[in-house]
Amino acid sequence: MELEFERCYRAVDSRDPRFDGWFVTAVTSTGIYCRPSCPAITPKRTNVRFYPSAAAAQRAGFRACKRCRPDAAPGSPEWDVRADVVGRAMRLIGDGVVDREGVPGLAARLAYTTRHLNRILTAELGAGPLALARAQRAQTARTLVEATDLGLAEIAFAAGFGSVRQFNDTLREVYACAPSVLREAARRRAGAAVPGTEPAVPGTLTLRLAYRPPLDAATLLEFLAMRAVPGVEVADTTSYTRALRLPHGPATVVLTPTAGYVSAALRLTDLRDLAPAVARCRRLLDLDADPVAVDETLGADPLLAPAVAKVPGLRVPRAVDGFEIAVRAIVGQQISVAGARTVLGRLVAIAGRTAERTTDRTAGTDADGGSGDPALTPFPDAAAVAGAPDEAFAMPVARRNTIRALAGAVASGDLVLDDGADRADTEATLLSLPGIGVWTAGYIAMRALGDPDVFLPSDLAVRRGAAAVGLPTDPAALAEHAQRWRPWRSYAVLRLWQLS
Incomplete structure (x- = not known):
């Protein structure tokens, strides 16, 4: 990746925190690399090197700054997008x-x-x-x-x-x-918080997850609370709690947004799952986004500008499990959010019994000898859903068959629903499954794959939101208007849902 020296140097000279995570600044006279916003550096041009990642700076022989903790900065929005x-x-x-x-x-x-x-x-x-x-x-x-x-x-x-x-x-x-x-x-430093961590709570690892401000935490928590699946997650106006399925065992996390960071209290079955747990929590809350860039693009549209100015920093709630989001999308076809929660709760209660037994067997083996929340279990995996009895699916037969086809494809490895998937190939595979159309595939791409540029012009709530601000409501005309919001049309969908 080419880093433009003048632009990077101006960001460092102004201590602009928006560029934290985009690149790191290395100083040859000290052998240290920092965040662009680090207050400890006033480097001469001749002593400065810019690198696209901490790994590149380390490879070049530089050490991490002990003051600004560049390794604890928000992730690069470029890799996220x-x-x-x-x-x-x-x-x-x-x-x-x-x-x-x-x-x-x-x-x-x-x-x-x-x-x-x-x-x-x-x-x-x-x-x-x-x-x-x-x-x-x-x-x-x-x-x-x-x-x-x-x-x-x-x-x-x-x-x-x-x-x-x-x-x-x-x-x-x-x-x-x-x-x-x-x-x-x-x-x-026990009297003061260690950057990137919080005071320890028995049975947990409590970390600070950094983000680029602003963050509209209220809308994020409201979205998650409205769609919380019984037995898997709970949310209110201040925090969000859920069970996670991680590579080495189940876990629970409590995410509490606050000024400057999100507190994440993790209870892990296996400490090797710390990095993937943090990555999935960041992904869920869209913490590596660049809200200033998004809001500048959407706010340039006079019809959206008032909403952007009123509520800056809107994020796209994403996923800790792509398969879970895909099932939610199919269940949510043509029924209310409340109705979808009820149907998903039944599916979890029946298909998730195996997962519950696994959680019971591993309880008490997390990092500090405690156990996860016994009331919460991870969303059942693809194999469990594919093998669930008919009574687990409180829905029309065609929709049940769609979910089973999806689960079979994921369980066999023919369909991958994570951030490493090729988005175009995944969308094509989804559309080849019976019962999955353009809306469902788009919703999955937006939330499960993290595609920032999905637009859903036929969505009823999107069209209602469009009408509220004077945008076209005809799907074709609305899709044409939305071209000016690229590459952040997924964020426009959230804006319009909020306005509906």
């Missing part, structure tokens, strides 16, 4: 795929050879997949060192390192001190 192989790879690396499956596993998911994938990522990001995963591993390790009382050897393997020596060497190289020094420094 891009549908190409680089964007898909970054999202999968963030979800821990390299730690679980290695670089060959990542390459296989992307349908590239390992050599070609390494070449692409190095050209774009200045670092290959192993270096990118290593940078994430170091941040996970630092979080565990500072936020838990776990032994350092246990942390090393939980963070994905192959040995304690590798763990020690990496943290010394990245943070310029030993893990034990990081822990001691965190304890000395």
Whole structure:
């Protein structure tokens, strides 16, 4: 990725926090890299280098700033948005795929050879997949060192390192001190919050998830609360709680938005799931978005400008589980939100019995010896839904068959519904399934795949919202008008839903 020196330098010179996560600033005279907004640096032009990722800066021999914590900055909105192989790879690396499956596993998911994938990522990001995963591993390790009382050897393997020596060497190289020094420094700061963490609560890991302001938390929580599936999630005006299905076992999380960050209280079955849990929570709340860029584009339309000015920072509620969102989309066809919740609650209660038994068996094995919320269990996986009896589906036979076809495709691996999927190929596969049309495929692309540029002109609530601000209500005319909102039409859908 080409970084324009003058633009980057102006962002650093103005300490503009909007660029945190877009790139990092390295200073050759100190050997340290920082966020663009770091108040500790006033670099000369000749001493500055800009890198697209922390991994690239580390590869070039720079250490992370201890003041601004560049590794705890919001993720790059470019990787969040891009549908190409680089964007898909970054999202999968963030979800821990390299730690679980290695670089060959990542390459296989992307349908590239390992050599070609390494070449692409190095050209774009200045670092290959192993270096990118290593940078994430170091941040996970630092979080565990500072936020838990776990032994350092246990942390090393939980963070994905192959040995304690590798763990020690990496943290010394990245943070310029030993893990034990990081822990001691965190304890000395016990009276003040450690950036990226919150005071420990028994049985939990409580972290701060950074975002770019503004964040319209009220609308986000209202959206999730209206659609909360009984037994899986609960939400109110201040927080959102749900069960998660993670690679090494179930978990629960309580997400509480506040000024400057979202508090995430996690109860994990296995500490190795920390990185994917954080990635999925960030994805769910759309925390890596660039709200200023979105609002500038939508606010340029005189008909949307008042709504944007009144409620800035609207996010697209996304997903911790793409299959779950797809089932929700099919169930929600032609019934009310309340009706969909009832139907989904029944499906969870019956198809999720196996998942409930799994949660019961693993309860009490999380990071601090506690257990997850026994009232909440993860949404049943594709295999459980595909094999559920007819009485689990309180819906017409055709819709039941659609869900079973979807579940079968996901369970077999023919359909992948996560952030690493190719969006065009996934949409084509969805449309080939019986009972899935353009609206359903678009809704899944918007929420499950994180596509920022989906528009649903035939959606009744979208058309009502359009009428409320004087936009065309004819689907064809509305779709034509929406071209000016690209590449943020998914956010326009949320705006219009809010106005309906």
